[in-house]
Amino acid sequence: MAWMKIKDAFKAQAGVELTIKGWVRTKRDSKADGGLSFIAVNDGTCFDPIQVVARHDLSNYEEVAKIGTGCSVEVDGVLVESQGKGQSVEIQATAVRVIGWVQDPDTYPASNKRHSFEYLREIAHLRTRTNTFGSVARVRHALSQSIHRFMDEQDFYWVHTPIITGSDCEGAGEMFRVSTLDFCNIPKTDDGQVDFSQDFFGKESHLTVSGQLNVETYASSLSRVYTFGPTFRAENSNTTRHLAEFWMIEPEIAFADLHDNIELASGMLRTCASDLLERRMDDLEFFDLRIEKGLIDRLKMIAEAPVKTITYTEAIKILEGCNEKFEYDVKWGSDMQSEHERYLTEKHFKQPVAVINYPKDIKAFYMRLNDEGTDGAPGQTVAAVDILVPGVGEMVGGSQREERLDVLDSRITEMGLDIEDYWWYRDLRKYGTVPHAGYGLGFERLVQFCTGMQNIRDVIPFPRAPRQAEF
RNA sequence: UCCUCCGUAGCUCAAUUGGUAGAGCGAGCGGCUGUUAACCGCUAGGUCACUGGUUCGAGUCCAGUCGGAGGAGCCA
Numbered sequence: 001m002a003w004m005k006i007k008d009a010f011k012a013q014a015g016v017e018l019t020i021k022g023w024v025r026t027k028r029d030s031k032a033d034g035g036l037s038f039i040a041v042n043d044g045t046c047f048d049p050i051q052v053v054a055r056h057d058l059s060n061y062e063e064v065a066k067i068g069t070g071c072s073v074e075v076d077g078v079l080v081e082s083q084g085k086g087q088s089v090e091i092q093a094t095a096v097r098v099i100g101w102v103q104d105p106d107t108y109p110a111s112n113k114r115h116s117f118e119y120l121r122e123i124a125h126l127r128t129r130t131n132t133f134g135s136v137a138r139v140r141h142a143l144s145q146s147i148h149r150f151m152d153e154q155d156f157y158w159v160h161t162p163i164i165t166g167s168d169c170e171g172a173g174e175m176f177r178v179s180t181l182d183f184c185n186i187p188k189t190d191d192g193q194v195d196f197s198q199d200f201f202g203k204e205s206h207l208t209v210s211g212q213l214n215v216e217t218y219a220s221s222l223s224r225v226y227t228f229g230p231t232f233r234a235e236n237s238n239t240t241r242h243l244a245e246f247w248m249i250e251p252e253i254a255f256a257d258l259h260d261n262i263e264l265a266s267g268m269l270r271t272c273a274s275d276l277l278e279r280r281m282d283d284l285e286f287f288d289l290r291i292e293k294g295l296i297d298r299l300k301m302i303a304e305a306p307v308k309t310i311t312y313t314e315a316i317k318i319l320e321g322c323n324e325k326f327e328y329d330v331k332w333g334s335d336m337q338s339e340h341e342r343y344l345t346e347k348h349f350k351q352p353v354a355v356i357n358y359p360k361d362i363k364a365f366y367m368r369l370n371d372e373g374t375d376g377a378p379g380q381t382v383a384a385v386d387i388l389v390p391g392v393g394e395m396v397g398g399s400q401r402e403e404r405l406d407v408l409d410s411r412i413t414e415m416g417l418d419i420e421d422y423w424w425y426r427d428l429r430k431y432g433t434v435p436h437a438g439y440g441l442g443f444e445r446l447v448q449f450c451t452g453m454q455n456i457r458d459v460i461p462f463p464r465a466p467r468q469a470e471f
Numbered sequence: 472u473c474c475u476c477c478g479u480a481g482c483u484c485a486a487u488u489g490g491u492a493g494a495g496c497g498a499g500c501g502g503c504u505g506u507u508a509a510c511c512g513c514u515a516g517g518u519c520a521c522u523g524g525u526u527c528g529a530g531u532c533c534a535g536u537c538g539g540a541g542g543a544g545c546c547a
Contacts, residue, residue, distance in 0.1 A: 111498075233546075394546070456547095
């Protein structure tokens with residue numbers, strides 16, 4: 001008999017003979033008709049388990065009766081219309097083979113009951129067997145496929161930027177050190193410093209915090225490029241939206257300005273939403289029912305409407321003019337607090353909002369300096385953009401890059417950075433410079449937004465966070 | 472890192488003014504049933520996070536440590 005994935009079995013013709021393989025979600029027994037068992041089997045290919053009906057006349061029915069949640073099984077049978085109410089079709093089993101028993105069911109951690117997400121995080125190797133984490137895994141996969149497909153259709157090349165970096169000037173946060181030196185016997189130079197010349201790379205090295213500087217080099221010849229890979233931040237962040245290891249999409253577009261940047265991000269979000277609605281409705285229905293009501297309507301809205309754009313200066317005016325009581329005061333020139341961002345996207349606009357042109361003093365050195373008086377702002381701004389989304393906050397951070405060497409140099413100096421560290425980055429401005437723009441999109445935050453999952457640690461298979469590196 | 476809350480059975484939680492440990496779910500066994508968050512009965516299961524202190528007596532009060540959650544900052 002042909003082995004069929006369960007998602008295909010649901011669509012097959014009644015009467016077909018088939019074999020399915022998977023893990024038991026639940027089993028219920030009945031004494032009717034001399035005894036029969038209903039076994040719900042899931043193989044991860046779709047949300048729903050399929051119901052297997054095993055009758056007492058199976059040669060190994062005594063064994064079948066002992067099957068419990070978590071067992072792996074192989075079932076031969078015939079697909080038939082279900083006599084019961086919970087499902088359209090089911091499999092009348094002609095053979096049920098147990099491949100792997102659950103040893104000592106009393107200790108099986110992922111037993112058939114409701115568990116808290118906090119507890120499931122402690123058994124991350126088994127939580128994938130639950131409805132929620134199966135759905136998260138499928139949605140996460142679908143989103144990453146959508147992004148690659150969208151970027152390919154927009155003529156972007158995927159560039160694999162390094163994970164280990166010898167550059168200490170990426171400037172996006174605390175870095176994890178990479179070293180093969182013996183901690184118990186660290187070589188020192190004459191003046192008592194650690195002698196990194198004896199380390200693996202002959203210099204200090206770290207895990208990357210961003211592929212942006214590297215990918216800008218490829219944009220300066222291939223025009224449209226992006227990275228999609230893991231990044232690392234050694235910040236002691238204990239929140240529902242930060243990880244020490246997370247995945248980021250970083251497009252970089254040559255001959256482009258801030259608005260081209262926003263248009264790309266907006267198109268990416270639209271594509272992700274509409275692809276999910278088309279491909280993963282089974283999982284979305286679960287999230288809408290059990291995790292966040294209204295999720296599907298929100299994704300439908302995202303799939304149709306472009307992102308709303310406002311300037312930082314306008315955002316400040318909205319916040320100053322509203323009746324909301326904020327813990328922190330709103331003031332032009334200081335960064336918006338989380339509560340301010342949430343108000344804008346969740347209460348005022350009720351949709352994703354791109355906020356552009358921030359005061360230069362609160363943004364990075366490489367962001368392009370705007371002309372004095374842009375947007376009627378009271379101070380000088382840079383061409384930066386943050387895209388804020390309901391429930392998550394900041395999902396995208398980007399900018400048009402400073403392509404003018406003299407302006408870049410004075411910004412590096414102004415911020416107290418060492419110009420020598422940026423020699424190759426500056427070369428891009430010396431040799432055929434070009435206006436360009438890019439952004440970083442936090443992939444896990446996108447998954448959160450598309451599933452309604454509240455804690456970012458529950459949308460990545462094995463979360464890395466302070467004091468969390470088990471598995 | 473800061474603020475708040477929490478840590479009791481495999482899981483989710485109770486335990487009165489400090490008086491010596493309890494339920495539901497899960498698991499095992501039995502009953503019933505084309506079942507599907509099933510239902511009924513029985514059984515097993517505890518170093519009350521750890522260390523120290525107060526007390527005749529601490530799950531309960533105090534101090535410290537460790538761990539978790541939510542919020543803040545940093546950011547994606």
